[in-house]
Every structure is written in structure tokens, then in C-alpha cells.
Amino acid sequence: MSDSFDLGEPPQPAKPDAYRVLARKYRPQTFAQLIGQDAMVQTLGNAIKRDRLAHAFLMTGVRGVGKTSTARLIAKALNCIGPDEQGGPTIDPCGVCEPCRAIAEGRHIDVIEMDAASHTGVDDVREIIEASRYAAVSARFKIYIVDEVHMLSKNAFNALLKTLEEPPAHVKFLFATTEVNKVPITVLSRCQRFDLRRISAEMLAAHFAHVCEAEGLTAEPEALALIARAAEGSARDGLSILDQAIAHADLDGGGVSAEAVRQMLGLSDRGAVRDLLGLMLRGEAADALALLRRQYDYGVDPQSVLRALLETVHGITLVKVGTPPDAAQPLEEREARGEWAAALGFPMLHRLWQLLLKGHDEVARAALPIEAAEMALLRVVHASTLPDPGELARQLTQSPGQGAGAVSAPAPAPVAAPVAVAAPPPPPAEPQMPESFEALVERLDADGELLLVARLRQGARLVRYQPPEIVFSGSRPMAADTLTDLAAVLKTMTKSAWRITLDDVPGQPTLNEAQQVRDEAIKAATWDSPMVRAAREAFPETELVEWPGKRSMM
Known part of the structure; x- marks a missing residue:
């Protein structure tokens, strides 16, 4: 009797090798x-x-x-x-x-x-x-x-x-x-x-092309460029995206296409981004919002739309400074960026970048992303019609009769001056009395009496100024040596003896308090001016600050 039995089972097929990503x-x-x-x-x-x-x-x-x-x-x-x-x-x-x-x-x-x-x-x-x-x-x-x-x-x-x-x-x-x-x-x-450095998009695209060739697949160069940019310098991330793109693609219809990669990654179409930016720059708000909604209905993330707009503005700025064009970009993209670079100035490009960057951050945190994206685009639309901030500042500093459209009167013709005969120098004039208490303090400041000037500006409340007599309010304590020092300095400055006393009445505000009131008035008038009001509507976080070295608000 045989020790082995033939059960008649057919030979089992060899197991295929597991797929390696x-x-x-x-x-x-x-x-x-x-x-x-x-x-x-x-x-x-x-x-x-x-x-x-x-x-x-x-x-x-x-x-x-x-x-x-x-x-x-x-x-x-x-x-x-x-x-x-x-x-x-x-x-x-x-x-x-x-x-x-x-x-x-x-x-x-x-x-x-x-x-x-x-x-x-x-x-x-x-x-x-x-x-x-x-x-x-x-x-x-x-x-x-x-x-x-x-x-x-x-x-x-x-x-x-x-x-x-x-x-x-x-x-x-x-x-x-x-x-x-x-x-x-x-x-x-x-x-x-x-x-180890990030791998450039060009190197990654060439590497992915080699991988596709080794796998016997075809892929559009633009599709590989999109994958390379989405990989952000990582070869492993790029190969994982390429693996997904190959699975997503219709290999019977021509391999991996750029359109399929865009749909897979949720990228906004570059042509739609160019159209959207053009509408925003022309101030066509309704059409811009409609195009954004259409992209949103296609499944495009609002944040990716703003990111694509940021990339476009950045690319336009690079073209404007003379950077060589990106060979991976389609011809239409390069031509559009070149036209925008010639038409837009650096201030406008920087303003677009800041507004879009702020909108991108708001959309990332917003509970209603598409609504936040629409508000961000509206800010850009309205800002595109405003003058440059530098021009705004120049217009604000001009007097009402010297605006941008004002025509200046011609200068009078020069008149010939008679020839003067040399005369002996006049005798030295007597020192002039300052016309006002504020003028007196400014003169003291010019003469280097900084400590005395600080005391007068902060604590002196004037009651009466009639040179050579000054009466201060006694309601606010003043150091006794202040009056003595002031009298001595004024006698040296004006060659006259001054009488400086205190009176128990309220007196006028100090010079510092009066200056603060004037600054607030100037600030309020500037803040409510038509130009600044328009700027505030376009830039909600606008602030009015004081120029360094200036006492008045600009």
C-alpha cells in the first residue's frame, strides 16, 4: 500500500507579486x-x-x-x-x-x-x-x-x-x-x-518623467509640473501624488493629463484664475463673485483660489523685476503675466499681495470660507480703483486750492532793481520783546534753555503776558526757582528787567495741553476728510499715526 495519496487537486497558480508603491x-x-x-x-x-x-x-x-x-x-x-x-x-x-x-x-x-x-x-x-x-x-x-x-x-x-x-x-x-x-x-x-535641500520643481518634474517612462506610461509635462509644485520639494510626496494621478487617469485616453491632476488635487484652473484677477483689476465686482462661485460649485476650495491668486501676483512681480520666466508655465500664463507686469506698478502689486494674503488667512480661519473669500475679493476690487497711498499723502498735504487739478498762476516778471550805493552799517538794534508767551518759550528753546522750557511747557498756566511783565496762575504749584531762573534768563536775553508773579486764578491751559488739543483737532479733521474716508473703507485696519519728528498729525 502506498504511503502517499493523489487527491487529484489541480496545481495552484503562482501568487502575483504585491504591488509596490x-x-x-x-x-x-x-x-x-x-x-x-x-x-x-x-x-x-x-x-x-x-x-x-x-x-x-x-x-x-x-x-x-x-x-x-x-x-x-x-x-x-x-x-x-x-x-x-x-x-x-x-x-x-x-x-x-x-x-x-x-x-x-x-x-x-x-x-x-x-x-x-x-x-x-x-x-x-x-x-x-x-x-x-x-x-x-x-x-x-x-x-x-x-x-x-x-x-x-x-x-x-x-x-x-x-x-x-x-x-x-x-x-x-x-x-x-x-x-x-x-x-x-x-x-x-x-x-x-x-x-538636505528641498528638491526643485524642475528636478522633480524630470524625475517623475523618468518614472513614467520606466512604468510605460505617458504624462503631460504640465501635469508633471503641477505634481512637482504640489510636492513642495519632497520626492516621496510627489511620487505618492503621481501614484494617485496614475490611478485617477484614463490610461486609454492618453495617460496622465493636467486637467485630471487639477481635478484630483482640487486646484483652480489657471485660466479661471487669470480671468478672475482680470475682473478684479477692472473693478467688475459682480462678475468676479460669479466666477468665484462657479469655481466653488466645481469643488474648488476657496483657500486654494486665493492661493492661486497669490502665486499669480507673485509671478507678475518677479516678471516686473526682470526674473526669467518659468519654463514650466504655459505660454498663455507667461504672456498674461508679462502684460500685467507692464501695466501694474510696484505699489499696486504690493497692495494686491497684502490684501490677498490677509484674505487667505481670514478664509483659513473663517466659519464661512466662501463668504470670507467673497469679502476678500471685494476689498481687492474696491482697492484697485483707489489712488496710490503715496499719492493720497501728497493730496492730503496740499492746500484746498492746490489740489491735483489746480492750475498755478504764472510767476510775475522780474523787476530790475536799482543799483544801491554802499552805506555805513546801521547801529545794533535793541533786543526785540517776544510777541507772545509761546514765542518766548520757543526763543528760550532755541537758546538751549531746555530744562526751563520743559518746566514752562508742562506746568506754567499763563494769566497775563505784557512784556516785561508775566503773571502765572498760582492754582498749579510751580517751583520758586523757576520764576527766579526765568527772570534772570529774560534779563540777559532782552536787556530789560522782568517782573514775574503768581495770581490765584485758573489761568490758560499749559503749552503742552494746548498743543495736544490742536493735534487732536488736526487728527479729527484729517480722519474725516473724503480721501482718508475712502482709504478707510478700502483698508479697514487703517490707522492715523504721527510722523516722527513732527508735532502735527499727518
């Missing part, structure tokens, strides 16, 4: 594939060639720029033995030797990766310290990769300091963090730091 599938395996970090690659390459390797490296940067990938590449570069198993550390690891393949697959026994977010305590660091004393099992270096190192506790950092400063020769530490400001300075000073 693009962000993992196209993770860089060599330094040559690491985009946008040429300075760091050159530094590491030179350090390896000259055998000047640090014992600890810290990679910092925004999400998705390659911090953890760089740490793994450094681990491969330090432990690579080459196809013939005779090689040494190299900036170009072979990728075929056992250490390279084991590190790439995350199974090398001497390359330990730890997530500091889930291993924050001092006990976790103590395990690293204890294990670091033992030599590597099969690799040249024992390497510890600690991701998000800023999540370690204070005690954990302190426990690591001594080992981090003087580690065994066979140990290397590779740290990665997105928040380097949370890493203690004592740790930073023991590491060789690399700040």
Missing part, C-alpha cells in the same frame, strides 16, 4: 540616483576617498528629501566589499555584494535601524550602548540608523552623549530628523551635519 519602488539605490543633494554627495565622496569618515552623521531636512535613504546609502558605501569581495569603502557601492543586498533589503545583522518615535526611553539607548561594545558580525562597520532622533527623551540623549563622542572604531551612528531644532546642541556638536 512608486515611492518605495524608486527609492534611490545609489548616490547617483539621489537627486538634488550634490553638495552632500561630493562631501561624502571626498571623505571616503581620503579616509576621513566621521563617527556620527546627522541628516536633516523636510519630509521626503531622502534622509533615511541617504543613511542606508552611507551604510552600503561603508560596508560594500565589491563583486570580488575585495573592495573597500566607496561612494559608488556595487549593489550586488552580500552586504549591499542585505542592507537594501533591510536584513543586515550589523545595520540596525531604530525608530526613535517608538523607542524614546533611556532603556532603548542603553541597549544600543551595550551592543556597540561588540564587534560587527560580518560587516566592516556596525551602523546604527536612528530615524526621527529628535523624539528621544532628554535622559536618552544624555545617556548617549559619552558613547556618541568616543564610540568604538567599528561603530558609526547615522541620525535623521525633520526637526533639528529639537536635537540638543550637545548632540549636534558631536555629529557631522548635512542639511
